[in-house]
Amino acid sequence: MQEPLISTADFGPLPDGQTAQLFTLRNGRGLEARITNYGGTLTHLLAPDKDGQPGDVVLGFDAVGGYLSETYRQAGPYFGALIGRYGNRIKQGRFRLDGHDYTLATNNGPNHLHGGLRGFDKVLWQAEVLVEPTPALRLTYISPDGEEGYPGTLTVSVVYALTPDNALRISYAATTDRATVLNLTNHAYFNLSAGAQPDVLGHELQLHAERYTVVDDTLIPTGELRLVQGTPFDFTRSHAIGARIGQVPGGYDHNWVLAGGEHFRLVATAHEPGSGRTLEVRTDQPGVQFYSGNFLDGSLTGKNGRPYGRHAGFCLETQHFPDSPNQPAFPSTVLRPGELFSSATEYRFGVQR
Numbered sequence: 001m002q003e004p005l006i007s008t009a010d011f012g013p014l015p016d017g018q019t020a021q022l023f024t025l026r027n028g029r030g031l032e033a034r035i036t037n038y039g040g041t042l043t044h045l046l047a048p049d050k051d052g053q054p055g056d057v058v059l060g061f062d063a064v065g066g067y068l069s070e071t072y073r074q075a076g077p078y079f080g081a082l083i084g085r086y087g088n089r090i091k092q093g094r095f096r097l098d099g100h101d102y103t104l105a106t107n108n109g110p111n112h113l114h115g116g117l118r119g120f121d122k123v124l125w126q127a128e129v130l131v132e133p134t135p136a137l138r139l140t141y142i143s144p145d146g147e148e149g150y151p152g153t154l155t156v157s158v159v160y161a162l163t164p165d166n167a168l169r170i171s172y173a174a175t176t177d178r179a180t181v182l183n184l185t186n187h188a189y190f191n192l193s194a195g196a197q198p199d200v201l202g203h204e205l206q207l208h209a210e211r212y213t214v215v216d217d218t219l220i221p222t223g224e225l226r227l228v229q230g231t232p233f234d235f236t237r238s239h240a241i242g243a244r245i246g247q248v249p250g251g252y253d254h255n256w257v258l259a260g261g262e263h264f265r266l267v268a269t270a271h272e273p274g275s276g277r278t279l280e281v282r283t284d285q286p287g288v289q290f291y292s293g294n295f296l297d298g299s300l301t302g303k304n305g306r307p308y309g310r311h312a313g314f315c316l317e318t319q320h321f322p323d324s325p326n327q328p329a330f331p332s333t334v335l336r337p338g339e340l341f342s343s344a345t346e347y348r349f350g351v352q353r
C-alpha cells in the first residue's frame with residue numbers, strides 16, 4: 001500500500017502541558033519532510049542518494065524533548081527552526097524606526113540574535129495540513145505587539161511544501177499593524193552524506209555571490225560589502241567547505257550578498273561526493289548566511305544517537321543582511337501596515353554521479 005502523503009503524530013509534551021505535533025509530508029518521489037509545530041522546526045528530511053537510497057540530510061532530534069533540553073537551549077544551534085522576528089544579529093539589541101527607539105534582548109554577547117529569548121523557534125505554531133496542489137503544511141503565529149521588544153502585532157504564516165521535482169519550498173508571509181522590522185528564515189543544518197561523514201568539510205559548495213558583509217568581532221556588519229575574489233570567501237566556483245576554512249578564524253559564519261537582486265533565482269549549490277547528493281538553493285532574498293556549524297562541539301546527540309561535533313552540518317539561511325535596521329544602505333527590513341511581506345526559498349535535492 002502506498003504511504004499517505006501527509007500523516008500526523010504526537011512529538012511529545014511541552015512544559016505548559018500542550019503536546020507538540022509532528023507532521024510527515026511525502027511527495028511520492030522519494031522526498032520526505034517531518035516538521036513539528038514547536039518552533040516550526042524541520043526535524044527530518046529524507047532524500048535519495050545516487051543509488052536511490054533515502055537518507056536523512058538534516059540535523060535534529062527524534063522527540064520534542066531534544067529541543068527543550070537545557071543543554072540544547074544553552075548551546076543554541078536552532079536546528080531546523082523557523083527564525084524570527086529577526087534572523088541573525090541586531091547590534092546591541094537596539095534600533096530606531098520612525099523616530100522611536102526600540103530595545104531588544106541581548107542574548108548573544110552584546111547583541112540580539114534570532115528574535116531574542118523566546119523567538120519564533122520556541123513558540124507553538126498553529127498548524128494546518130494542505131494537500132493540493134502538493135503536500136504542504138501551513139504554520140501560523142501571531143506575535144503580539146511588543147513581543148521581545150518589537151513593535152506591532154505581526155501575523156506570520158509559513159508554508160512548507162514538497163514539490164514534484166524534489167524540493168522543499170518554504171514560503172513566508174507576514175503583515176503588521178504598526179511599522180516594524182522583520183527577517184524570517186529557516187535554520188536547517190544539512191549534511192548531505194546523511195551521517196556517513198561526521199562533518200561537512202568534504203562537501204563542495206558554490207555561492208552565487210561576489211561580495212560578503214564584513215563583520216566586527218561580535219559578528220556585526222561594519223557596513224562594508226567586500227569582494228570575495230582572492231579570499232577564502234570566494235565560492236563563485238565550487239570549493240570544498242574545508243579547503244580554506246582554516247584561513248577564516250572561527251570558521252564560516254557570514255552573510256553573502258547574493259547576485260541577482262531580489263528575484264527568485266538559484267543562489268547556491270552543494271554536492272557531497274560520497275552519496276552523490278546535491279542541493280540547490282533558490283530564493284528571492286538578497287543574502288544568505290553560510291554557517292559551517294562552528295559552535296557544535298559534540299555535546300548534543302541527535303537522531304540515531306549521533307553526536308553532533310564541530311562542522312557536523314552547514315546552514316544556508318536565506319535572509320536580509322544582519323543588522324539591517326541599523327544599516328540604512330542595506331536592503332530594507334521594514335514592514336508597514338497595509339504591506340504584505342512575502343518571500344520564498346526552495347531547497348532542491350538531486351544526485352550527481
Ligand code: GLA
Nearest residue numbers: 076077078088253289291295
Ligand atoms: C547563525 C549565526 C551563528 C550562530 C548560529 C546558531 O548562523 O550567525 O553565529 O549563532 O546561527 O548557532
